[in-house]
Amino acid sequence: MSNKQQANLLEVRGLTVDYLTEKAKARALENVSFKVAQGSILGIVGESGCGKTTLMLALLRLLPQAGRIVAGEVLFNGRDLLRLSENDMRSLRWQDLAIIFQGAMNALNPVKTVEDQITEVLLRQNPNKTSAAKRVDELLEMVGIGRNRKGQYPHQFSGGMRQRAMIAMALACNPKLVIADEPTTALDVMVQAQILELLLQLRAELDLTILLVTHDLGVVAEVCDTALVMYGGVIAEHAPIDAIFNAPSHPYTQALLGAFPDHTKPKTQLLSIPGYPPKLDALPPGCRFAPRCSQVIDICQLKTPSLIKVSDGFASCHLLETL
Amino acid sequence: MRDFWQALRRNRMGVIGLIMIVLTLLMAIFAPLLAPYNPKERIRVTLDSIYAKPSLEHPFGTDDAGKDVLSNFIYGARVSLTVGFFASFISVVIGGTIGLISGFFGGKIDNLLMRFTDIVLVIPDLPLAVVLVALTKPSLMNIIIVIGILGWTGTARLVRSQTISVKERKFVLRAKAIGAHPLYILRNHIFPLVLPLMIANTVLVISLAILNESALAFLGLGDPSTLSWGQMLNFAFTRGAMSSGAWWALLAPGLGIVWLVLGCTLLGQGFQQILNPRLESHHLQKSEMIALEGSHVQQATG
Amino acid sequence: MSLIRVQNLHKHFSLSSGLGKNLVVKAVDGVSFELEKGEVLALVGESGCGKSTLALTLMHLEEASAGQVLFNDNDITTLKGKALKNLRRDIQMVFQDPYESLNPLMTVGAIVEEPLKVHGLGKSKSARQEMVKKALEDAGLNPAESYLNRRPHELSGGQRQRVVIAAALVLEPSLVIADEPVSMLDVSIRAEVLGVLERLKLEHSVAMLFITHDLGTAAHFADRIAVMYLGRIVELGETQDVLENPQHPYTKALLSVIPVPNPKLRRKHIILQGDPPNPINIPGGCRFHPRCPVAIPTCSKQEVALKHININHKAACLLLDHSA
Numbered sequence: 007m008s009n010k011q012q013a014n015l016l017e018v019r020g021l022t023v024d025y026l027t028e029k030a031k032a033r034a035l036e037n038v039s040f041k042v043a044q045g046s047i048l049g050i051v052g053e054s055g056c057g058k059t060t061l062m063l064a065l066l067r068l069l070p071q072a073g074r075i076v077a078g079e080v081l082f083n084g085r086d087l088l089r090l091s092e093n094d095m096r097s098l099r100w101q102d103l104a105i106i107f108q109g110a111m112n113a114l115n116p117v118k119t120v121e122d123q124i125t126e127v128l129l130r131q132n133p134n135k136t137s138a139a140k141r142v143d144e145l146l147e148m149v150g151i152g153r154n155r156k157g158q159y160p161h162q163f164s165g166g167m168r169q170r171a172m173i174a175m176a177l178a179c180n181p182k183l184v185i186a187d188e189p190t191t192a193l194d195v196m197v198q199a200q201i202l203e204l205l206l207q208l209r210a211e212l213d214l215t216i217l218l219v220t221h222d223l224g225v226v227a228e229v230c231d232t233a234l235v236m237y238g239g240v241i242a243e244h245a246p247i248d249a250i251f252n253a254p255s256h257p258y259t260q261a262l263l264g265a266f267p268d269h270t271k272p273k274t275q276l277l278s279i280p281g282y283p284p285k286l287d288a289l290p291p292g293c294r295f296a297p298r299c300s301q302v303i304d305i306c307q308l309k310t311p312s313l314i315k316v317s318d319g320f321a322s323c324h325l326l327e328t329l
Numbered sequence: 330m331r332d333f334w335q336a337l338r339r340n341r342m343g344v345i346g347l348i349m350i351v352l353t354l355l356m357a358i359f360a361p362l363l364a365p366y367n368p369k370e371r372i373r374v375t376l377d378s379i380y381a382k383p384s385l386e387h388p389f390g391t392d393d394a395g396k397d398v399l400s401n402f403i404y405g406a407r408v409s410l411t412v413g414f415f416a417s418f419i420s421v422v423i424g425g426t427i428g429l430i431s432g433f434f435g436g437k438i439d440n441l442l443m444r445f446t447d448i449v450l451v452i453p454d455l456p457l458a459v460v461l462v463a464l465t466k467p468s469l470m471n472i473i474i475v476i477g478i479l480g481w482t483g484t485a486r487l488v489r490s491q492t493i494s495v496k497e498r499k500f501v502l503r504a505k506a507i508g509a510h511p512l513y514i515l516r517n518h519i520f521p522l523v524l525p526l527m528i529a530n531t532v533l534v535i536s537l538a539i540l541n542e543s544a545l546a547f548l549g550l551g552d553p554s555t556l557s558w559g560q561m562l563n564f565a566f567t568r569g570a571m572s573s574g575a576w577w578a579l580l581a582p583g584l585g586i587v588w589l590v591l592g593c594t595l596l597g598q599g600f601q602q603i604l605n606p607r608l609e610s611h612h613l614q615k616s617e618m619i620a621l622e623g624s625h626v627q628q629a630t631g
Numbered sequence: 632m633s634l635i636r637v638q639n640l641h642k643h644f645s646l647s648s649g650l651g652k653n654l655v656v657k658a659v660d661g662v663s664f665e666l667e668k669g670e671v672l673a674l675v676g677e678s679g680c681g682k683s684t685l686a687l688t689l690m691h692l693e694e695a696s697a698g699q700v701l702f703n704d705n706d707i708t709t710l711k712g713k714a715l716k717n718l719r720r721d722i723q724m725v726f727q728d729p730y731e732s733l734n735p736l737m738t739v740g741a742i743v744e745e746p747l748k749v750h751g752l753g754k755s756k757s758a759r760q761e762m763v764k765k766a767l768e769d770a771g772l773n774p775a776e777s778y779l780n781r782r783p784h785e786l787s788g789g790q791r792q793r794v795v796i797a798a799a800l801v802l803e804p805s806l807v808i809a810d811e812p813v814s815m816l817d818v819s820i821r822a823e824v825l826g827v828l829e830r831l832k833l834e835h836s837v838a839m840l841f842i843t844h845d846l847g848t849a850a851h852f853a854d855r856i857a858v859m860y861l862g863r864i865v866e867l868g869e870t871q872d873v874l875e876n877p878q879h880p881y882t883k884a885l886l887s888v889i890p891v892p893n894p895k896l897r898r899k900h901i902i903l904q905g906d907p908p909n910p911i912n913i914p915g916g917c918r919f920h921p922r923c924p925v926a927i928p929t930c931s932k933q934e935v936a937l938k939h940i941n942i943n944h945k946a947a948c949l950l951l952d953h954s955a
Contacts, residue, residue: 053817054788164906194677194844199888199902221818224847224890228897247894265822266892267847272870276851278822282787298819499732503795506690507746507802508719517745521736 015183015215016042016065021078023057023064025286032286034060034073035239039313040320042183042232047209047216049226049247051262052236053283058219061236062185065217066103067095082183100127104176106169108188113172114160120146120171121156127178145174148211149204166197173204177212185217190225202229223266227251232319235259238284238294240310245319255321258295293324301325333525336603343599349592353585357406364400368556380575390577392561393568401556402581408557409539409589412473416538419477421484421531428488429523433496433515443489450482455544462550469552476541484530488523495522529600536593543586558582632704633665634838635689635806640698642681642688646911656910658684660862661698663937668805669836673853673870675846675885677907681862682842686808689840690724691715702806720750723799727811729791733783740779743767743798750802762801770797771827789820796827800835807831810842825852846889850874855943858882861918862910867937868944878946880923917949925950 264277378395389398546559565578753759767775
């Protein structure tokens with residue numbers, strides 16, 4: 007048993023989240039379950055409104071006011087995060103769980119120097135100023151920001167540098183799990199490559215476990231070990247990336263790959279998925295992908311498929327059940 | 330438009346302001362029905378009826394000429410409102426035109442118009458208004474014009490900044506790309522998006538105009554043939570209401586001015602909160618909708 | 632005869648720094664290319680490389696500082712007034728952000744009809760209405776009637792971008808400049824919108840300048856690719872040629888870092904350090920030399936021009952001479 011717990015740093019069971027609005031209740035996440043092995047990188051992919059951001063916020067218990075976790079467990083090192091007091095959770099957030107947000111410009115305080123912002127995080131844990139100062143230098147070196155730039159303000163940094171500063175801040179307290187929400191989305195490809203390389207290098211040095219939330223399948227293929235493909239608030243498929251990219255089980259994963267540009271296959275036709283992703287307040291009955299699925303059968307419109315074991319991973323599709 | 334009214338209904342201060350204004354409007358429109366006496370009617374004055382205390386006969390007492398203060402107050406609302414509406418209309422037309430032209434064309438035109446605006450802005454309104462009204466005949470028309478042509482600077486600056494922000498939007502660039510004439514773009518793409526803010530601003534300008542009118546009238550520069558609230562104050566003040574302890578002659582018009590100005594300010598600010606997204610962000614309902622579309626927004630920014 | 636021929640086009644902006652020094656931003660600094668009827672040329676580069684400024688300059692939304700643009704062999708760089716307005720019928724633009732490029736107060740019908748009204752096309756309201764419906768259907772909004780009275784906020788991002796496309800093609804242009812037309816859309820929607828553009832090219836022989844930072848999308852869509860770096864084209868060739876046989880070190884680096892949705896293809900990345908350079912301080916010599924992994928001393932001294940590798944493939948790198 008103890009052996010198994012070491013293997014899985016994070017285990018999510020049946021996580022279900024609702025958004026309450028004046029008029030209606032929208033189910034943003036339904037029965038999401040997955041495990042993340044210590045030291046691995048899990049990519050959480052999907053289109054707009056698939057629930058990937060909600061999932062990330064729910065894990066951290068940072069949902070907006072209207073969001074409610076209505077069921078499920080989030081086991082981190084065997085402890086259920088959803089049962090912790092708000093205070094325990096808050097201290098856990100920087101110490102063990104760290105977040106890297108998408109828009110580094112919005113996530114950093116514009117009127118404080120980068121050095122001050124990282125120091126602030128450190129002092130919250132340990133009020134020793136000299137050790138904090140030393141640690142800031144260490145962190146900045148780790149993420150590749152020159153010492154001469156630590157006294158500067160975020161607006162003096164380029165997009166890539168800001169994202170590095172964000173990473174330094176996230177790593178300040180030696181977290182075990184880092185959740186990165188679209189960390190490279192607004193960046194140029196070259197800078198994106200720099201940041202992804204940095205994440206891989208830090209993972210190796212610090213034995214980090216990383217959840218990478220992204221809409222870019224290419225990024226997942228480049229850096230992740232396993233991937234979670236989400237659609238309309240449920241897990242469509244969860245498998246090691248070799249399976250996801252070379253033998254996808256779920257029709258949505260297959261369709262998504264057909265639509266994704268790949269410069270190594272020039273002049274091939276990109277295949278579109280007809281229709282639009284579902285809105286959370288108007289989910290179709292049965293399987294949520296059914297209205298856009300090319301392989302739809304009768305049962306798809308009636309019954310919601312459950313996540314079942316397929317060769318290398320898990321997928322939720324009726325076609326796989328009948329096999 | 331329907332969204333707008335729904336948003337206004339949720340803005341409590343705006344609703345209160347609207348009710349305050351509507352009540353005053355109703356009072357002004359139905360003045361002949363509501364007022365117990367006609368202020369224009371000639372009456373015989375006795376010593377007892379000068380500054381008579383509030384009584385059943387005269388609920389707000391009487392003034393220095395023995396006239397019913399309540400009736401004067403009800404009819405006075407008509408003058409204050411008339412001046413407020415027409416003067417602010419003039420202000421908004423001038424300010425709106427200058428703001429639109431300045432913001433849209435930019436460059437030298439903008440520089441010239443904004444320097445001119447600054448000059449008008451730094452001249453103190455009231456002394457200049459006093460001089461202008463004193464030079465012309467103090468008629469209601471002249472008062473409206475003077476207040477109108479002095480009160481447009483705020484509108485001009487507001488409309489200019491809104492115009493600049495709308496001008497930067499991509500659909501304006503798209504309109505240029507299809508070959509639309511600048512005036513066409515100004516009329517069809519920029520003006521309709523600036524208009525709501527101009528309307529909201531009008532309500533605020535009305536309150537300024539009413540205050541200015543009251544101040545002018547209080548200083549004795551009102552139209553002698555009409556009786557506004559400011560003039561009621563002026564008469565009470567200069568004709569010994571204070572020395573004879575007749576507080577009632579001052580109370581009603583004073584509160585009337587405060588009431589109407591407050592109503593306009595509340596409604597105007599309510600409008601601006603709804604129309605100006607930066608002020609709107611604290612709105613709970615909106616933030617819930619954003620939460621629901623969270624991942625939408627988040628991808629859209631990528 | 633090329634549909635459009637751009638010759639040594641420059642667009643410089645001057646910024647006054649307040650200290651009396653005038654900084655010059657050389658956003659576009661000597662760009663030449665040609666585009667044939669019905670051809671798609673992808674202009675690829677990182678942010679700040681000048682690709683969007685180039686688009687605006689071609690559209691006459693910015694005035695060119697130097698150089699020439701020949702459209703159907705007529706110099707259009709100095710057009711004004713009526714002639715310029717007529718040209719606008721022929722060149723249309725699709726912008727990146729479908730949320731910003733539609734007037735929120737207008738209905739879809741009015742938005743698509745607007746270009747017709749501006750140019751006085753269509754004999755009557757009903758004739759224009761028919762043209763609007765056809766444009767909407769060509770852009771994949773079926774049935775067109777159901778969209779006419781809707782407003783932009785009722786539409787999804789993909790639908791809005793189709794409205795933008797419909798408003799461009801209602802004038803039957805011969806050239807469409809598309810600035811990142813799909814980069815803000817979801818992957819599953821992108822292919823459809825690209826499909827609409829592709830049909831335009833095939834059925835109406837519309838030529839397209841497709842501006843993007845995404846070589847992946849360009850690979851599927853473009854006939855030719857031009858790679859831009861700091862205001863200049865550094866490599867230009869047929870899509871397959873450029874992707875499979877890149878000649879310029881910058882193209883090579885770019886190709887090596889674009890994520891590929893295939894974990895078996897994890898390649899060696901050529902990661903250029905530092906940030907994309909600033910078009911205010913353009914380095915002398917080859918402008919790529921400070922970041923170039925294979926630079927030789929001559930690179931900092933000698934300007935480079937595009938040289939033919941084969942008849943359709945050009946690149947600007949000194950090393951090409953040396954290896955040849």
